[in-house]
Amino acid sequence: MDLKKLIEPESIAVIGVSLTNPFNPANIIYGKNHYHYKAKTYGVNPNGGQIYGQKIYKSIKEIPEKIDMAVLAVKAGLVPATLLECIAKGVAGAIIISGGFAEAGRKDLQDEIIKISREHDFPFIGPNCIGVYSHPFIDTSFVQNERLIYSRRGNVSLISQSGGILMDLIIKLSQEGVGLSRTVSIGNKAVVDEVELLKYFKNDARTKVIGMYMEGFTADRGRLFIEEAGKLNKPLVLFKSGKTPSGLKAVSSHTASIAGDYVVFSEVLKASKALEVGTMGEFVSSCEAFSAYPKTSIGNNVCIISVSGGHGAMAADSCYSAGLNNVAIPEEDKGKLRSLLSKNIQAIASLNNPLDLTGSTGDDDIFVTTKFFMDKDYVDCIVLLLLPYVPHLSADIGARIAQLVMEHNKPIITYMPHVDKYGIFIDGFETNGIPVAHSVPGAISMAKALSRRKL
Amino acid sequence: MKPEVKEIINGSVKSGWVLEPRAKELIKLYGLATSKFIWAKTLEGTLQGAKKVHYPLVAKIVSEKIMHKSDVGGVVVGVRDNNQMAEVFEKFSKLEGFDGVLLDEMLGGSEVILGSKYDAQFGMVVLVGIGGTSVEIYKDVALRMAPVTKDVAIEALNSLRGIKLLKGYRGKEPVSIDKLASAVVKFSKMAYDLRNDVESMDLNPVMCTKDKATVADARIILKTH
Numbered sequence: 001m002d003l004k005k006l007i008e009p010e011s012i013a014v015i016g017v018s019l020t021n022p023f024n025p026a027n028i029i030y031g032k033n034h035y036h037y038k039a040k041t042y043g044v045n046p047n048g049g050q051i052y053g054q055k056i057y058k059s060i061k062e063i064p065e066k067i068d069m070a071v072l073a074v075k076a077g078l079v080p081a082t083l084l085e086c087i088a089k090g091v092a093g094a095i096i097i098s099g100g101f102a103e104a105g106r107k108d109l110q111d112e113i114i115k116i117s118r119e120h121d122f123p124f125i126g127p128n129c130i131g132v133y134s135h136p137f138i139d140t141s142f143v144q145n146e147r148l149i150y151s152r153r154g155n156v157s158l159i160s161q162s163g164g165i166l167m168d169l170i171i172k173l174s175q176e177g178v179g180l181s182r183t184v185s186i187g188n189k190a191v192v193d194e195v196e197l198l199k200y201f202k203n204d205a206r207t208k209v210i211g212m213y214m215e216g217f218t219a220d221r222g223r224l225f226i227e228e229a230g231k232l233n234k235p236l237v238l239f240k241s242g243k244t245p246s247g248l249k250a251v252s253s254h255t256a257s258i259a260g261d262y263v264v265f266s267e268v269l270k271a272s273k274a275l276e277v278g279t280m281g282e283f284v285s286s287c288e289a290f291s292a293y294p295k296t297s298i299g300n301n302v303c304i305i306s307v308s309g310g311h312g313a314m315a316a317d318s319c320y321s322a323g324l325n326n327v328a329i330p331e332e333d334k335g336k337l338r339s340l341l342s343k344n345i346q347a348i349a350s351l352n353n354p355l356d357l358t359g360s361t362g363d364d365d366i367f368v369t370t371k372f373f374m375d376k377d378y379v380d381c382i383v384l385l386l387l388p389y390v391p392h393l394s395a396d397i398g399a400r401i402a403q404l405v406m407e408h409n410k411p412i413i414t415y416m417p418h419v420d421k422y423g424i425f426i427d428g429f430e431t432n433g434i435p436v437a438h439s440v441p442g443a444i445s446m447a448k449a450l451s452r453r454k455l
Numbered sequence: 456m457k458p459e460v461k462e463i464i465n466g467s468v469k470s471g472w473v474l475e476p477r478a479k480e481l482i483k484l485y486g487l488a489t490s491k492f493i494w495a496k497t498l499e500g501t502l503q504g505a506k507k508v509h510y511p512l513v514a515k516i517v518s519e520k521i522m523h524k525s526d527v528g529g530v531v532v533g534v535r536d537n538n539q540m541a542e543v544f545e546k547f548s549k550l551e552g553f554d555g556v557l558l559d560e561m562l563g564g565s566e567v568i569l570g571s572k573y574d575a576q577f578g579m580v581v582l583v584g585i586g587g588t589s590v591e592i593y594k595d596v597a598l599r600m601a602p603v604t605k606d607v608a609i610e611a612l613n614s615l616r617g618i619k620l621l622k623g624y625r626g627k628e629p630v631s632i633d634k635l636a637s638a639v640v641k642f643s644k645m646a647y648d649l650r651n652d653v654e655s656m657d658l659n660p661v662m663c664t665k666d667k668a669t670v671a672d673a674r675i676i677l678k679t680h
Contacts, residue, residue: 222576223600252472252522252676253655254590255570255582259598264574267598270614271607 001123003192003200005092007182008137009039009068013060013091015082016073017043019051025097025142026073027051032145038136040065060089067091071131071140076100079127080112087120095140096126102188103128110190117191129187130163133170133180141185143167154179155208156291159197161186165213172280176438177430178288181206195221198228198236208294209235211287215242216261222268229274235290235453236274239283240265273454282445285437289446290453292435293411297453298380301327303373304354306385307361307393311415311440312354315385318444324451326353327378340368344392362392367400374408381447384414385440388422398428405434411450415443456648460484464652464677470519473675476557482658482670485645487638489670490562496555498544504558505540513559514543520552522674533561562671564662565621565630569639571601571646572655573678579650581643583608585617587660593617601643601650608639621663630663638668654678
């Protein structure tokens with residue numbers, strides 16, 4: 001199944017635009033793509049006419065140019081015939097936004113379009129979805145541009161069974177400064193599902209990290225998914241909902257009684273290359289960590305460098321729950337490090353992990369301490385807990401720390417309170433490729449993700 | 456699939472599950488070790504069989520109508536002699552669908568459960584768990600897609616919280632994880648081979664010692680087509 005023209009089309013037709021209702025989803029998709037994205041965009045409505053001063057075609061076959069992909073936003077009953085028209089025109093695939101299929105009790109209608117797809121080797125995404133965002137080519141979500149937050153282009157691609165959750169994930173990741181590459185809402189996943197998209201993303205140079213929201217696999221696709229995940233050389237983070245057992249079923253064996261659907265799911269995932277996370281917060285943290293360190297897999301020895309004892313203690317607790325080890329620092333190293341510290345903190349800094357450099361510290365001491373542990377093999381990952389309340393801390397700290405990551409093959413994760421006022425501190429890290437968590441547990445979640453990754 | 460396997464499965468389709476003695480024959484066909492057992496249908500045969508299995512032994516009702524044997528008093532552990540054996544036979548023969556007595560060797564060791572289940576998303580999966588018959592209380596289990604390699608079997612066993620109990624906790628003799636893992640591998644191949652016929656299986660308990668893993672009881676539920 002070739003999905004290239006669904007993800008990177010040069011030309012698209014939006015079928016089902018309204019001549020009278022500017023808030024019709026098809027009109028939003030048309031306007032957004034026509035004015036803001038690279039794919040050449042054509043509108044189709046059986047009455048023809050004009051919107052936004054642009055010609056609207058009566059059918060796809062009237063469009064004089066070649067069309068790579070069609071976005072269908074017509075009534076469910078019209079979808080089969082419209083697909084056949086697209087196929088006749090030589091279109092390479094479709095996104096079916098329309099609902100009213102299996103999710104609404106019309107499995108028959110869904111089976112009909114699956115049959116059309118198979119007979120003509122014509123892939124489609126959906127139905128009942130918001131389709132694809134793939135900068136700079138297309139964005140078929142029917143959310144107006146002004147309501148979206150797309151921070152910057154990046155290397156994380158998302159697959160979601162729910163369009164609504166996908167929008168949430170886009171916003172949450174963007175707010176954390178994580179750049180996105182592609183996002184795909186698969187809806188009823190009648191033809192293109194998680195398995196097909198893993199195959200595509202595996203070879204997609206613009207995708208370095210895959211994040212996935214799902215409710216469940218359709219029959220037997222779970223096994224294929226695990227096989228595909230095993231072939232990936234990029235991290236895959238997965239969040240599942242629908243974990244609650246659906247009532248008591250009378251079962252005759254112990255195995256069937258214990259191994260409910262979610263128990264099997266989480267156990268099978270645990271043994272695979274995919275990383276299942278328990279909360280949305282952990283999903284965002286994990287994607288953020290991998291986005292910064294897509295090729296990294298580390299041990300579980302963490303060194304925490306803080307400017308506040310409380311933050312260090314909180315991080316140590318999070319490490320413990322996450323199965324990470326606050327590595328013990330040899331006495332000899334403590335002595336060496338102390339001799340490198342400035343007079344401001346030399347006598348008062350606590351050099352047991354988590355280290356507390358105190359509020360009297362500044363850029364130089366933080367840099368020296370971080371550099372010291374970058375060279376130590378017993379530390380796999382450094383977590384910096386930085387507070388802009390410390391007078392000697394400057395906005396240059398991020399760029400200086402980033403230098404160390406470039407020189408050493410060891411990840412650094414930062415915590416800094418996320419408030420607009422401190423944006424310049426945070427940018428110093430994020431623009432230079434160091435992830436910044438907005439909570440202490442969030443920072444530890446990032447270290448946990450890197451340590452859980454199986455290469 | 457071996458013809459002997461097919462024959463046992465086909466013979467069990469009507470009741471929807473495989474009688475324990477037949478299930479044990481099936482397991483042996485896949486190279487797993489079972490307790491020494493004899494299926495006897497008459498009192499005379501039972502007493503003769505008991506001689507071969509040796510007292511004390513475990514006596515279990517064989518009946519297509521009784522899957523949950525303990526619930527109806529259909530399992531007697533530690534039968535000592537012919538007198539008790541005759542009493543047990545008499546009692547079992549009155550139970551519904553009586554089709555003989557299974558005489559089973561008494562085994563010592565640590566209890567482990569091996570199970571399998573056909574999962575709609577992942578196909579046949581195997582389960583390993585600590586605690587044997589208490590598994591539903593502790594729920595200390597690991598599941599993997601069948602078939603598994605020995606490495607995966609060992610990894611799954613090591614992921615159990617109670618693995619320490621098998622590795623010689625507080626002076627107890629450790630069990631052979633190697634033998635147990637080999638049993639898991641064989642069982643997973645069996646489960647995968649039977650993926651179109653079997654809905655779920657319990658080998659429970661599997662008795663583990665320092666040199667073997669032996670299936671003491673087996674329940675095989677077939678798919679209803």
